[in-house]
Amino acid sequence: MNVFYNFHGIGDTLIIFMKDIEKSVLTYEKKGDAVRIFDTNTNETAGFNLFNVSSYFKVEGNGNIELNEELLQNINDSLEKNGFTTKLEADLSPKFVVGFITEKEKHPNADKLSICKVNVGEEQLQIVCGAPNVEAGQKVVVAKVGAVMPSGMVIKDAELRGVPSSGMICSARELELPNAPQEKGILVLEGDDEIGETFTF
Structure with a gap:
């Protein structure tokens, strides 16, 4: 799992990349400030976008963000607040x-x-x-x-x-x-x- 943030380039959006999936089979589901991108055939999650992320927690850094336990917990809490029950796991x-x-x-x-x-x-x-x-x-x-x-x-x-x-x-x-x-x-x-x-x- 990789996390990317660039306020000046794309705005206050956290991009969470989980799996490389062929773009032609991707679709998305939006709940509040969170969007899940997934494979229409297998339902596998490719990633999430979390909009207005600074209203949920502070993101330290710019570009590729180092993932730690605190950030992972913040992401999971924010997704849950927006109606997604999936708990993300990562090799830290x-x-x-x-x-x-x-x-x-x-x-x-x-x-x-x-x-x-x-x-x-x-x-x-x-x-x-x-x-x-x-x-x-x-x-x-x-x-x-x-x-x-x-x-x-x-x-x-x-x-x-x-x-x-x-x-x-x-x-x-x-x-x-x-x-x-x-x-x-x-x-x-x-x-x-x-x-x-x-x-x-």
Whole structure:
């Protein structure tokens, strides 16, 4: 679940994105200040728009808003006040974490891609990476599935040339870090960062 707010761009509206559904099958249901967007065939919810959101609670930030327990509760309370009984749930675990590349092998169907096994603490992810400097033994920044990049891109499970990939190994430029090098290549961490800990930027 991703949450977006831009007062100057779209007004006092909170956009709650839950699932990517083909636009041609979408319809909506409006109750008060809340609109549910859903699939007409399956009834699956794609998301909600909450209008006049500042009359319900204060939104901190602009653009992609970091979801926490308080914000999730505020959203659920506001939807309930407008007549929706659905309780939204979300994975609130950190989405940008320190990872350690345990294995790297060449992609069988693409010369410039590598298949990496990456330890992110509680699990090991398989991530297809196209960076020329990626190697086993590196400590890196991993954007897990569900992460929203500074560019607005949402990280999803994918399949690259027939190989499943869950997450992204990030470059400094993709993280929009100050003085990030412009040449291609992942950010390799040199400090004492613990594997699995949250990477803040």
